Amino acid sequence: MANYFQPDTIEEALALKAASPLTVLAGGTDIYPAKVTREAWGPRMEQDILDISRIASLRGIERSGGTWRIGALATWTEIAKASLPGLFDALKLAAIEIGGRQIQNRGTIAGNICNASPAADGVPCLAVMDASVELHGSHGTRTVPVFEFIDGYRSTILAGDELVTAILIPEKPDATRAHFLKLGARRYLVISITMAACVIVPDRDGNIASAAISVGACSEKAVRLDALEAVLLGAPLDSDLSGHVAPSQFNGLSPIDDVRASGEYRRASAIQAVNELLRQVSNGDVKRIAS
């Protein structure tokens, strides 16, 4: 018979996870859909569940010592409603475009990265925020960049005895701008065809001191556009940044054909989405969707 564990502390949870394989349940937005798909063709599966939703220390969004800490259980709605600096604008936009309100009210940021879908809306945003993932395991704690945490198609480096406890995001200057654009075949409740996210930090003169740009749903995991980031350095933030975008900067993408779009289209639309993203972030007229 299946077990259902609902610990109150991280320590209890880690002990359970170390003892036997458990399916971690938080917002349920991935676990239950996977279950219904399986059951259409086979038996109901009994899985041992580790429900982490009662662990209070996994909640909350707070800043300490130059780092923002988003608890693993922070929901998209909590992120969207939190009072956060401009650095978070991309993540906040993603938060109101993921699924519908019901999903936003339950789905958690840690669940998004642990599910590690190529189309995870949160991941390109976290990637440009230089976010790290805090992991607690029975042998201690480690912190790894979100890009290393997700190591492939629906794959992470999370060890069997580990839990994601928080997402850590380094603070940026107040003038930092961030933006996110999502492209889908319908308005709400849609899996992205392409996404683009950026965080741009200007210097005191309004020139770009650092730029981070990423594209989602066009590779096994979100991709940072290093070459584009490099050419943007020093450009005036309020100039038309889209002029710096070149197709060769997107060579790192490996988009596939699927039911949502062709790979060829994904590549082209990623370029256009980044163009649009930079245009909007430079002129300040930001929109919620790419189309």
Place this chain on the structure above:
Amino acid sequence: MNHHSTRTSISFKLNGKAIKVNINPFESLASLLRKDLGLTGTKIGCDAGDCGACTVLLDGEQVCACLVSSAQADGTNIETVESQSNPTLDRLRDAFLEYGAAQCGICTPGMLMAATDLLTRNKAPDRAQIADALGGVLCRCTGYEPIIDAIAAAASGAGPLSSENPDAGHAVGARVQRTDGSAKVYGTEKFADDDAPDNCLWLRAIRSPHPRATFEIIDPDGFVNSNPGIEAVLTAADIQGANGYGIFSHLRHQPVFAETRVRHRGEPVCALVGDRNAVEHADISTLIRWNEDPPALGIDGGLDSTKSPLHEDWPDNVLIRGYVEKGHINGAAVAATSEGHFETAFVEHAYIEPEAGFAAPDGTGRVAVTASTQAPYMDRDEVAHVLGIDADQVRIIPSACGGGFGGKLDVLVQPMLAVAAMKMNRPVRTLLNRIESMASSTKRHPSKIWARASADKSGRLLSYESDATFDTGAYASWGPTVAGRVPVHATGPYVVPNVCNKSAAIFTNANPSGAFRGFGVPQAAIANETLMDDLAEQLGIDRLEIRHLNAIRAGQETATGQVLEHSAGLDQCLDALRDDWQAMLADADAFNKPAGRIRRGAGIGCMWYGCGNTSLSNPSTMRITINTDGIVTVYNGAVDIGQGSYTVMRQICADAVSIPVEQIEQVTGDTDLTADAGKTSASRQTFVSGKAAQLAGEDLRRNILVLANAGENAEIVIEAGVIRVIEDNVRRVIELESLAADSDGVVLEGTGTYDPPTTPLDDKGQGTPYATYGFAAQICLADVHLDFGTVMLRRFVAAHDLGRAINPTLVEGQIKGGIAQGIGMALMEEFIPGRTENLHDYLIPTCGDIPPIEIKIIEDPEHHGPYGAKGIGEPALVPTPPAIFGAIRHATGIVVRQAPALPHRVWKLLQEGNSP
């Protein structure tokens, strides 16, 4: 810490009351509410967070109850549609009824709870904020606008009243509230999975994961023995009568359980029957041995002669061909010719209620099947055939139907439930999950269409030729109907002297293609209307005007040689749209002046649609009675699948008798209680059954007047136990107790039967296939993003000639819902077996995808119809995709010939076309 194994006790507040239950902690809250607590107002549409039907409030926030574990509900405050103590919800309920926001009602609980969340947080939301709040709830019926209108009205307090309470004799044409609306907004409506006897066995069909395979069931007896709680594995060998069903009595070849081979993924091969828990948990991995064969997929695959045929009786895989020929195609006077190849995809009905039901034997050899259906009498015949018993031994009791759109004309669950119930001599129940439903149910026929049209220099059509090939999937289903309807309609609603239209339905190893709002006509309209745009462009004629010039009018002849006698209002529809059309063209011109990456265009689509079966008898019978207490009851077998036939028939009967509509009680859709009113399809219920209802009401009125010896203009007032007949200040009283009553207490009755006059089509397709046709024209304005290939609809205006609007609110609901489905077909919907079998990979429009829709109702009366009415269900969808494609073309110059126009396809055309 809590550690639960199998069951645990949880406590929470449910609709204001403290609840304590012992529960499997991982069971979803949706299941807990429905199964364990009996609160079936919360619906399960997908069980995966994709549809929002199960939306409830958890600590005041809208959540999908299917994604919350029961353990997580512990200590929370849950509010569902059954809540009686929330004034915001009450206000919303009233507004939903006022604005026709509930059609089938399956999404209504989710919509109401999402809206309650919104209005609790935001007392005065704008329409964009309302849309944001509803974005996670799918509705397939309403087109969302009535729902948003209702929420806006509820927010603002006293919105403008929309519904009416007409006096006696004025029900037809009035915005009467839905008869069945209250149950839908309080969550008390019983859909197919909402009610069943407690002692039901559970049935789970085992389906093929392969599109084509032979198979062997390994030791079913051993399987039963080794799985406690499972009482039987039912296979083809258990079928008491014929192992085949199908729409046409000579094509009943779709097996209840496949015998040795399967022809599509999702086809059932056997069923486990027993305790629910046991059948759901049974490991079936070794029950069936499969041997896969290469499938014939797509029309080309079906026509590939190197593959063996699907059925021995059809060695070339061609199920049927259709043909209409008139005049002679010749080049005389031709000033413009256009032709093209067009392609459309499988489209899923996506009713939010999956198939479910139960069958119960009555111990005397009869069986009653309760299920969600559009066609109870057809179901009765199918079940009787499979059981090998007479039809009168079968009773079909339709549950409330949570959306059909053609998909619940086929019997996915009824025969196997009946087989199991009779075999086990116990009531047996089943429920398909969303994946099973999508994998196994019928779809809209994919098409490949070639068409060519010519016109003279004035723009008058000279000829139309077309050859439409349809992927009919693995079994016949409604393939013959599509193949028959399309050549008749392919010319569009225009006068064309020379016609040659062909069609064919091809078997392939995919889901059976069945009936879906329009029976192939929407596919054909894309080709037809695109060619009309071509001709207009070549000849330099405005696109609306070339349609107006060619619009078929009363007195003119169709492609089948039928002279339309009356009620052909396309020209009036186009006249009604002309100003808006000019405004749209001007808007697009002005918008496109500065060259931007977004281009704007206007498009137009026209349609016609024959109401009722094609050249086949399709009668409806209605009965209306008065009992000794003075209760008036309509026995209405015209199943309401959300479109409103339970409301429309009351309105018609009320006026036919000339009494207030609220005085009419109703017994609905039960084959033991109501006469055959045919199927709810082919836009026939208002027209055919409505006429029968009018005749029944008039018959009852006549019988009353005869009894009172009164003239035909006398006023009839029915009160408790008496009928007062008033004429020229003379009052007569009929004491109902004084009349002879039958065993049901009925003292007076009226009956009416109507069968629309049609004739068979000859070998050239000439004849009168339909008694009347609906007509429509729709125009839309759309923006196309040149970089993304995305299409953003800005505005629709729809003009529909439906003879007479019996209930304008219901008519508008049909049109808005039809346009929403047309938008889906045009822009996003593509069912691919094995790949888009859920509601996140298969996309239907959300409330953010529907632009404002204005409606112009044209009433060119149909003399055959009740009070002049004809059908509207299907006409609503047909012109929508071509109007959208026309707008894309006007905006960008590219011609879309493949539906759906997904962003990547539009983008590709833009790349190839060197367009702006």
